[in-house]
Amino acid sequence: MEYSAKQRQSKVVAFLYIGLLVLLGTSMIGTIILALDNRALRLEQPRHLVPMLLDKPFSISSTGADSNYLQMLGMSFILLRLNVSPETIEGQHKMLLSYVAEEARPGLAAVLFDEARKIQRNEITSAFFQNKVAIDPSRGLVDIRGTIRYFSGERPLEPSSKHYQLQFTFDNGVASLKHFLEVTDAKD
CATH class of the missing domain: 1.20.5 (Single alpha-helices involved in coiled-coils or other helix-helix interfaces)
Known part of the structure; x- marks a missing residue:
């Protein structure tokens, strides 16, 4: 027992x-x-922001952003690259390159250097006017179409239609420009 x-x-x-x-x-x-x-x-977790002088709130997280933020980034970078004069182009392109992803920087730097030399050599001022913006937040893609107008002194030169695609990546909430491509549209 x-x-x-x-x-x-x-x-x-x-x-x-x-x-x-x-x-x-x-x-x-x-x-x-x-x-x-x-x-x-x-x-x-997205953070909702409304920056000074802008009227649209936007949300960003560590892995992406909404379409309002991408549109503001895209337009800011377009203006840094295309609204230039011989006096401002180097500073604006330097600022633009500070946002470019490390692996894309050498290629874009070469393109921007060539553009700067042409603008300075010919003493041309340019201004970009957007016509259409398409945004794909899931891919971080901003597609911008518009007209660029060139001026030589006070004399306007022939305007031309331009189409650009910008792609952004996000790492811990910090946006980097992965691609800034001029797209050649097929003629009808």
């Missing part, structure tokens, strides 16, 4: 230990899942 009671007591203690280990394992798994979920919520 004594032997079977001791055996039963050992079984009960063993089941209690197993039950406690199962509860501990479940608790640890739950804690890990909650920690990962909390991290994702914290990093991807």
